[in-house]
Amino acid sequence: MLADDLRFLVESQPPLEWGRLGQHLPYEWIEYAVQATGSASVRRRRLPAQQVVWLVIALALYRHQSISEVVDELDLALPAPDASFVSKSAVAQARQRIGAAPLAWLFHESARNWVAQDQARYLFKGFSLFAMDGTTLRTADSAANRRHFGASAAAHGRIGSYPQLRAVTLTALATHLVRDAVFGPYDINEMIWARELIDRVPADSITVFDKGFLSAQLLCNLVSGGQNRHYIIPAKSNLRWEVVSGCDGDQIVRMRVSPQARAKCPDLPEFWQARAVLAVDAKGRQRTLLTSLTDRRRFRGADIVSCYERSWQIETSYHELKQSMLGMDLTLRSQTVEGVYQEFWGALIAYNLIRLEMAKAAIDAGHSPEEISFIRAFHTIQYEMTWAAVTRSYGKLPTLLKRLRERLKQLPNEKRPGRRCVRAVKSRPFRYTVRVLKRDLN
Known part of the structure; x- marks a missing residue:
């Protein structure tokens, strides 16, 4: 009986909405995106369409981890009494089921609202x-x-x-x-x-x-x-x-x-x-x-x-999107055309989430958004979202996000006084050693 009660408590918990970063990305938008594009899950799955949308966004934030690791560490799969993990094939099939349309709709809706805020x-x-x-x-x-x-x-x-x-x-x-x-x-x-x-x-x-x-x-x-x-x-x-x-x-x-x-x-x-x-x-x-x-x-x-x-x-x-988020690995991971479109829409949403939270932190601190370090803010958000997934402290999420905002305010770009970086086209170095002849020296 005790095991049944514990199982009921676990299954009754809502899925982790890590994308609710500062409540910028409401769950209603995700729900509408999958409904409007006809991608909603008909039967109960461990990775329903709404959770797969979170997964695609998370892939851009945790670029150097496998898809299975992202699912496990962020606890994106719904609990099930007969399975402790989701297989790789199930994750791939879940991404194929929803396609790129929900991510495209979500990007355009969120970008329009966030820029206007x-x-x-x-x-x-x-x-x-x-x-x-x-x-x-x-x-x-x-x-x-x-x-x-x-x-x-x-x-x-x-x-x-x-x-x-x-x-x-x-x-x-x-x-x-x-x-x-x-x-x-x-x-x-x-x-x-x-x-x-x-x-x-x-x-x-x-x-x-x-x-x-x-x-x-x-x-x-x-x-x-x-x-x-x-x-x-x-x-x-x-x-x-x-x-x-x-x-x-x-x-x-x-x-x-x-x-x-x-x-x-x-x-x-x-x-x-x-x-x-x-x-x-x-x-x-x-x-x-x-x-x-x-x-x-x-x-x-x-x-x-x-x-x-x-x-x-x-x-x-x-540079922030391609080098910082992708960690200098400029190759998208998806092997299919639809997967590439889905992955890039998710990366744009993830980038905007980071930039939006940086803008909010800059306002609170009385700074310009350009004064907040993107890479340090990116790493801070990675850490906080992983911590939230591990603890599953839903009641403490507002406190967590407040602490995240406070940490971002302490991360201004440290630039030397008077430093000015002028953009210039650099000449490419020679791949081979240049051979100098004696007559050239005379």
Whole structure:
């Protein structure tokens, strides 16, 4: 009888909701994601669809542990009287059952809500600041992944060692939260993904682009397709324009839309206008920034330059996601195409969870989110979630999360006074020793 009572108490406990980090990811969202995408479990399983969603997110946080270890250490499987662990095949089948759709829905819903939470705190003259750029990530070298994603072309016609996916993201510069993302096969150009993402850029925003995204179709659609949506992008050296008004260093210019672009998009005008602002870096190098912010009184040239200089922060977010979370192992573990999509959506959710908790901790401490160390916050959250799974102290979870927030507040980035890291392209070292002849020395 005592054994039956104990078994009843264990089975009546709710599954560990480790993803309830600061209650940012409500269980209702998980429930709706699996219901809306038709992935809910019909019969009782040890790993129902809701728990598998937590598992996929956890795989990004515990990158160097096997899936079975993650399930066991985080206690994700529901208790059962006749089994003490979940087999590897059962875990793989559970992931296959839910697919990638619930994770995609959950990412878009959570990202939209999380970015909007503290948006008013980080506005720049009434606008939210975003950056859009692309990146690549290796996938497991399976036949299915290679057929679907493709690979880069190496020297002498050789194909890259690993298949790769290409992604384009829209990232909030203030908090590094990924607001939106699209990704797929490597051969699809970043401009194609960007056109899909442009339609989902929020209103009252300024988006900073790399010069590779300079396109009349892309930028005109950004401005005309929403309310108060603006851009800042560096001009290419071969771009030609006609000066409409203004003085040297700050002009309104007019550019012709190419016939090829108008053939693809007949709605484009024959000419499009932008404001051209001259920017000079610390080494005296000049570049021209094009922007749709034409109000010189509200947005000075220095404001435009300052916004563009913050665009490098999206590269920092890629480093945090790919190097810090994946531990320099840039290969996703999934062998199937659907598994790769599922895994990457889960990684984006996990990254946003860490970044959101860092933003909350920074607010409590009166700091900027950039002053909190990502890697130390990442390790702290790993430890706290493992501890919560071991103790299963549900009543103490609010205290646990409060303590986590306090620890994050004590983890500012320690930078030497006056240190300035300038981004520069480094020359690649020679793989072999260079042989110096005597006649070269004379």
